[in-house]
Amino acid sequence: MADLLDDDEISDRLPAGWEREGDEIVRTFEFDSYLEGVGFAAGAGGLAEEAFHHPELTISWQEVEVRLTSHEEGGITDQDVDLAERFNELAD
Numbered sequence: 001m002a003d004l005l006d007d008d009e010i011s012d013r014l015p016a017g018w019e020r021e022g023d024e025i026v027r028t029f030e031f032d033s034y035l036e037g038v039g040f041a042a043g044a045g046g047l048a049e050e051a052f053h054h055p056e057l058t059i060s061w062q063e064v065e066v067r068l069t070s071h072e073e074g075g076i077t078d079q080d081v082d083l084a085e086r087f088n089e090l091a092d
Contacts, residue, residue, distance in 0.1 A: 002070055002077035010076050015084045024069040025080055029091050030062060037064045043090050051086075053079050 005013070010020055018027045031037040041057050041064050048054050056067040066087060068080040 002073055002079050004070075004073050004075045004077055005081070010081075013081045015081065015088050017088060018084050020076070021067075023075040024067045025076055025084055026065065026067050027084065027087070028063050028065045029087075031064070032062065034061055037062060040064055040091060044087050047086050047090065048083065051079065051083055053083055055083065 010025075014020065014025060015027075017029075018025045020026075029037070029040060031040060037059055041059050044055070044057060044064070044066065053068075053070075056065075058065040058067075066084075068084055069075065070077040070079055
């Protein structure tokens with residue numbers, strides 16, 4: 001089990017492009033085409049599976065919204081922040 005991050009830790013560690021919405025961190029990635037977004041979502045799914053941490057992914061035209069939280073902990077943990085950073089790298 002991972003420890004919940006406190007408000008200051010979340011603010012200090014929130015990766016570029018991500019926002020906090022209650023007990024989740026959220027980012028909408030934008031792409032030049034629908035297929036690029038689907039490709040990103042597939043790659044994000046692979047990274048999530050490796051980390052055994054499964055985000056909510058919503059694919060729409062040229063966008064993929066990602067929501068991360070640690071449900072079993074009831075909030076945001078290191079695992080969420082670490083996976084968000086990996087998703088940022090994937091999108092670059």
